[in-house]
Amino acid sequence: MAAIQTKSLTKRFGDVVAVSDLDLTVEEGEIFGFLGPNGSGKSTTINMLLDYVRPTDGSATVLGYNAQMETQAVHERIGILPDAFDLYGRLSGRKHVQFAIDSKGADEDADDILERVGLSSEDADRPAGDYSKGMRQRVTLGMALVGDPDLLILDEPSSGLDPHGVREMREIIIAEANRGTAVFFSSHILSQVEAVCDRVAIMNKGELVTVDTIAGLREATGSGATMELTVDSVPDVSFADINGVTNVAIDGDRISVSYTESSVKAKVINRVEETGTTVTDITMKESSLEDLFETYTTHSDSQRTETEVRT
Numbered sequence: 001m002a003a004i005q006t007k008s009l010t011k012r013f014g015d016v017v018a019v020s021d022l023d024l025t026v027e028e029g030e031i032f033g034f035l036g037p038n039g040s041g042k043s044t045t046i047n048m049l050l051d052y053v054r055p056t057d058g059s060a061t062v063l064g065y066n067a068q069m070e071t072q073a074v075h076e077r078i079g080i081l082p083d084a085f086d087l088y089g090r091l092s093g094r095k096h097v098q099f100a101i102d103s104k105g106a107d108e109d110a111d112d113i114l115e116r117v118g119l120s121s122e123d124a125d126r127p128a129g130d131y132s133k134g135m136r137q138r139v140t141l142g143m144a145l146v147g148d149p150d151l152l153i154l155d156e157p158s159s160g161l162d163p164h165g166v167r168e169m170r171e172i173i174i175a176e177a178n179r180g181t182a183v184f185f186s187s188h189i190l191s192q193v194e195a196v197c198d199r200v201a202i203m204n205k206g207e208l209v210t211v212d213t214i215a216g217l218r219e220a221t222g223s224g225a226t227m228e229l230t231v232d233s234v235p236d237v238s239f240a241d242i243n244g245v246t247n248v249a250i251d252g253d254r255i256s257v258s259y260t261e262s263s264v265k266a267k268v269i270n271r272v273e274e275t276g277t278t279v280t281d282i283t284m285k286e287s288s289l290e291d292l293f294e295t296y297t298t299h300s301d302s303q304r305t306e307t308e309v310r311t
């Protein structure tokens with residue numbers, strides 16, 4: 001059973017097509033990144049999964065339950081970290097978590113949950129009105145973890161966090177996934193997605209432009225990595241027969257080889273050294289996730305398909 005499955009899911013607000021014909025499957029236990037620039041339809045999709053917004057067309061299931069017809073069953077089995085959740089300033093973090101435990105009828109220990117999200121006992125007893133953004137995120141995430149959900153839906157879990165907070169949030173997400181929980185999270189902080197996600201979907205202007213692993217995206221866009229070799233003499237070799245080499249450029253004593261498969265590196269170096277040339281230095285340049293993201297989302301026509309990207 002899929003954690004999330006949407007079929008032709010569509011939402012129009014008047015003339016604006018916020019989400020168009022979305023077919024998406026998130027498997028059980030998977031960490032799935034839902035990416036896209038502002039206004040690309042991420043929140044609207046999440047809101048349809050939670051039945052906060054009704055689709056114009058299409059359907060969605062969450063943990064096998066119909067998101068529109070079996071909303072209560074969905075909400076009982078998932079944990080949600082909304083985009084902007086206000087804590088009650090006068091209540092402590094511990095009281096918030098305890099409140100979530102009581103209202104879900106769960107029998108968990110608030111302290112265990114607070115420990116899982118890294119909120120110290122001292123901080124947990126202070127009023128939430130005094131909390132930093134990172135501490136508020138921890139409490140909200142703690143509330144989402146109550147009831148041991150099979151799926152966590154996190155809308156921009158890292159927004160407003162400093163790099164340290166982002167790293168900690170990432171560690172919490174990985175720890176929860178290791179407990180078997182599927183995690184579906186929207187983000188535009190691409191480096192975070194790269195570090196934790198099994199797969200990512202990229203939305204642009206309401207349309208799904210691709211679903212793949214990060215490695216798969218690199219391969220599909222041909223924007224793999226470049227290895228630059230500094231050599232003591234320029235060898236007379238060709239790399240054309242090496243699978244995965246996409247470009248070769250020679251400039252003085254430097255040979256730049258772009259490739260999409262990492263096995264290429266050793267083959268290229270061997271080929272150069274077989275000619276008697278000595279490689280004196282090697283530097284690597286991987287295209288960043290930002291580059292990949294740009295490739296998929298800055299196209300003027302959002303109707304682009306995976307096949308077009310590949311060519």
Ligand SMILES: Nc1ncnc2c1ncn2[C@@H]1O[C@H](COP(=O)(O)OP(=O)(O)OP(=O)(O)O)[C@@H](O)[C@H]1O
Nearest residue numbers: 013016017018036037038039040041042043044045
């Ligand atoms: N209630 C609404 N009424 C009218 N238009 C809406 C409504 N909600 C969203 N939209 C529009 O739908 C489109 C998708 O918005 P959505 O909030 O889903 O994008 P997003 O990818 O979550 O963006 P962000 O990263 O900024 O949160 C936008 O053009 C937005 O203006």
